[in-house]
Amino acid sequence: MVYLTRVEHFNAAHKLYNAKWSEEENKAVFGKCCNPHFHGHNFDLFVTVKGEPDADTGFVMNAHVLSKIMKQEICDRFDHKNLNMDVEYFKDVQPSSENFVKVIWQILEPLITDCELHCIKLMETPRIYVEYYGE
Numbered sequence: 063m064v065y066l067t068r069v070e071h072f073n074a075a076h077k078l079y080n081a082k083w084s085e086e087e088n089k090a091v092f093g094k095c096c097n098p099h100f101h102g103h104n105f106d107l108f109v110t111v112k113g114e115p116d117a118d119t120g121f122v123m124n125a126h127v128l129s130k131i132m133k134q135e136i137c138d139r140f141d142h143k144n145l146n147m148d149v150e151y152f153k154d155v156q157p158s159s160e161n162f163v164k165v166i167w168q169i170l171e172p173l174i175t176d177c178e179l180h181c182i183k184l185m186e187t188p189r190i191y192v193e194y195y196g197e
């Protein structure tokens with residue numbers, strides 16, 4: 063089994079805030095992430111697929127095709143968007159990177175047909191990233 067990863071980049075804004083809590087509780091849990099006027103992230107998206115290399119191409123999947131799918135389905139959809147306000151799914155769900163990778167998995171999984179989707183990794187900052195394996 064061989065794993066192939068493609069990386070794409072986009073920017074998006076969000077705010078982590080729980081309306082059921084007081085301002086103090088929100089600040090204690092979310093810190094600056096609950097600032098009322100949102101904040102942005104430069105997201106790096108790593109999508110890993112797995113399979114056996116094709117006999118003719120030597121590819122698990124054509125990396126250009128994977129890039130095109132990631133750009134069309136994820137970057138074009140979320141780049142320069144406000145996740146809280148522009149994405150229907152996040153109206154009732156906290157727009158954390160943890161929840162975001164699950165959304166990205168649901169969009170991409172049906173589109174990976176030549177091999178299998180293995181992992182969605184989303185880097186929120188150089189020091190924080192989340193990974194989802196579809197479980």
Ligand code: NI
Nearest residue numbers: 076095101103
């Ligand atoms: Ni944030």
